[in-house]
Amino acid sequence: MRLEVLKTYKIYIGGKFPRTESGRYYIAENKKGDKLANVCLGSRKDFRDAVGAARTAFSDWASRAAFNRGQILYRIAEMLEGRKGQFIEELIKQDSSRVQAEKEVELSIERLIYYAGWCDKYQQVFSSVNPVASSHFNFSTPEPTGVVSIIAPQDSSLLGLVSVIAPIIVGGNTCVVLASSAKPLCAVTFAEVLHSSDVPGGVVNIITGKVPELLNWFSNHMDVNAIVYCANDKESIQKIQQNATLNMKRVLLWNHQQWPQLSSQSPYLICEAQEIKTTWHPIENIGGAKSGY
Amino acid sequence: MVEKNLAYFPDFSVSPRIDQVGIEERAARFTKRSIKKETKLNGLLLTLNMIDLTTLEGKDTVGKVQQMCYKAKHLHDAYEGLPTVAAVCVYPTMVSVAKKAVAGSGVKVASVATAFPSGQAPRDVKIRDTKYAVAEGADEIDMVISRGKFLEGEYNFVFDEIAAIKEACGSARLKVILETGELVTYDKVRRASDIAMYAGADFIKTSTGKISPAATMPVTLVMLEAIRDFYYKTGRRIAMKPAGGISKSKLALHYLVMLNEILGEAWMNNEWFRFGASSLANDVLMQIMKEKTGVYQGKDYFSLD
Numbered sequence: 001m002r003l004e005v006l007k008t009y010k011i012y013i014g015g016k017f018p019r020t021e022s023g024r025y026y027i028a029e030n031k032k033g034d035k036l037a038n039v040c041l042g043s044r045k046d047f048r049d050a051v052g053a054a055r056t057a058f059s060d061w062a063s064r065a066a067f068n069r070g071q072i073l074y075r076i077a078e079m080l081e082g083r084k085g086q087f088i089e090e091l092i093k094q095d096s097s098r099v100q101a102e103k104e105v106e107l108s109i110e111r112l113i114y115y116a117g118w119c120d121k122y123q124q125v126f127s128s129v130n131p132v133a134s135s136h137f138n139f140s141t142p143e144p145t146g147v148v149s150i151i152a153p154q155d156s157s158l159l160g161l162v163s164v165i166a167p168i169i170v171g172g173n174t175c176v177v178l179a180s181s182a183k184p185l186c187a188v189t190f191a192e193v194l195h196s197s198d199v200p201g202g203v204v205n206i207i208t209g210k211v212p213e214l215l216n217w218f219s220n221h222m223d224v225n226a227i228v229y230c231a232n233d234k235e236s237i238q239k240i241q242q243n244a245t246l247n248m249k250r251v252l253l254w255n256h257q258q259w260p261q262l263s264s265q266s267p268y269l270i271c272e273a274q275e276i277k278t279t280w281h282p283i284e285n286i287g288g289a290k291s292g293y
Numbered sequence: 294m295v296e297k298n299l300a301y302f303p304d305f306s307v308s309p310r311i312d313q314v315g316i317e318e319r320a321a322r323f324t325k326r327s328i329k330k331e332t333k334l335n336g337l338l339l340t341l342n343m344i345d346l347t348t349l350e351g352k353d354t355v356g357k358v359q360q361m362c363y364k365a366k367h368l369h370d371a372y373e374g375l376p377t378v379a380a381v382c383v384y385p386t387m388v389s390v391a392k393k394a395v396a397g398s399g400v401k402v403a404s405v406a407t408a409f410p411s412g413q414a415p416r417d418v419k420i421r422d423t424k425y426a427v428a429e430g431a432d433e434i435d436m437v438i439s440r441g442k443f444l445e446g447e448y449n450f451v452f453d454e455i456a457a458i459k460e461a462c463g464s465a466r467l468k469v470i471l472e473t474g475e476l477v478t479y480d481k482v483r484r485a486s487d488i489a490m491y492a493g494a495d496f497i498k499t500s501t502g503k504i505s506p507a508a509t510m511p512v513t514l515v516m517l518e519a520i521r522d523f524y525y526k527t528g529r530r531i532a533m534k535p536a537g538g539i540s541k542s543k544l545a546l547h548y549l550v551m552l553n554e555i556l557g558e559a560w561m562n563n564e565w566f567r568f569g570a571s572s573l574a575n576d577v578l579m580q581i582m583k584e585k586t587g588v589y590q591g592k593d594y595f596s597l598d
Binding site for chain 2: 048051055217220221222223224246247
């Protein structure tokens with residue numbers, strides 16, 4: 001009989017696994033009241049550090065070839081597949097049945113593959129060539145918004161997390177995610193998956209903690225360009241919308257999504273975290289050729 | 294016995310040896326202080342006022358220098374009553390441009406000279422370089438020492454060179470850059486500091502910013518202690534300028550803590566202490582605005598320098 005070596009659940013910032021700056025923790029429990037782990041109770045300063053890391057990582061990630069981002073997303077799915085067992089065990093500890101847990105992990109893997117496929121395709125779908133009355137080409141194309149703060153779905157440990165992270169990073173954004181407070185185990189383990197799958201440090205940062213404490217900071221930071229919120233709490237939504245006016249953040253309310261359904265994976269989610277940029281390009285009139293627009 | 298005679302010329306080969314482990318531990322302890330609220334705000338404002346806003350690049354243009362000088366005077370107009378920076382630091386050819394651009398604002402113009410950053414030029418060229426910058430209107434001259442000669446043990450050469458440049462400076466204050474990143478050991482940093490101070494430096498400065506590592510806290514601590522010992526020996530105060538690698542407000546506050554504990558309040562102003570930095574100003578401004586608005590700031594809302 002040996003003692004089991006317990007894992008320390010830490011947060012994930014800039015490709016490293018620090019403990020929270022605040023030194024605080026909370027105990028994650030399941031419905032039966034079993035103590036699952038001591039989890040970092042993240043603070044506003046952890047968030048601030050994470051935004052710094054996300055901002056630093058942004059230019060590299062945004063300028064990668066779309067195809068390369070697709071490869072990396074696929075790689076996350078590969079790594080997740082390889083550690084399926086661990087996620088299933090954690091989900092079971094957090095009140096899932098074995099069947100549910102297996103389903104959730106498989107769906108998460110498939111969702112990553114789904115978005116990996118969209119990586120170099122959503123641009124064509126959402127771009128347009130616009131008719132103009134002069135000899136110019138006029139294009140509108142989606143480009144990454146920047147740093148996105150995400151308050152992940154609180155009722156789901158893994159699938160919800162994957163479903164909100166994937167469409168954000170597919171489009172070249174970087175993000176800071178607040179994981180589910182009640183079910184934080186998979187988020188930390190998922191950070192280890194990200195860490196071993198060619199995702200550059202800082203592209204995804206994962207913090208564990210309490211939503212009421214961090215909501216204000218997630219929505220008022222001036223260096224965050226968009227915020228994703230997945231719950232239905234009216235007061236919180238109002239607070240987010242007010243704070244977002246400070247620097248005109250995009251507010252993405254994904255509160256009617258049923259994450260286990262296939263209908264909740266969509267290129268429109270990618271597009272919502274993009275900015276549409278329009279470019280004018282003069283057409284050289286060679287040999288009297290007409291533009292056709 | 295306190296030696297008051299400025300002509301006193303010590304044997305530099307017996308400058309104190311530095312305990313590397315001790316100095317690094319001591320420097321690390323300054324980073325453990327907790328500085329919050331009004332104290333932090335005052336520290337940040339003081340930091341702003343101690344900055345030498347610097348552009349030293351081959352691609353500097355008149356427009357770039359003018360823009361930086363504007364920034365020196367108007368750090369962030371959204372916050373009323375901010376101080377200006379202490380000085381702008383440019384190459385000699387840009388001194389007249391900078392001088393005109395900051396006229397009447399109290400911001401000083403510092404110029405690097407003496408074949409900055411390598412210092413590999415004959416002495417008469419260095420002296421002419423210095424005189425040119427002074428004639429163009431520089432209030433302060435940042436010279437580099439000949440590190441090659443210093444490492445060969447030619448201390449007299451280095452001493453004479455600094456003294457010659459000091460003479461060429463006239464009334465301009467002389468900052469002597471030791472380029473500590475090339476001196477390798479703390480012992481040598483201490484010895485170079487002693488030489489510079491006895492040869493007539495008004496400031497000793499860590500680095501050009503072109504070599505990594507630039508300013509670090511332990512190196513700055515060694516130099517501050519050299520200044521303190523020199524003050525006790527001669528009664529003359531020397532100013533300090535760490536330069537390069539200080540880009541975050543928190544680090545700047547750590548430096549101020551160190552300054553206060555080693556040299557005391559008399560040094561806590563921009564006549565006796567400067568930060569050589571270009572990106573520090575915006576970080577400090579962001580912290581100041583955070584204190585004012587309660588909201589973390591983004592760099593999109595602050596001017597480039």
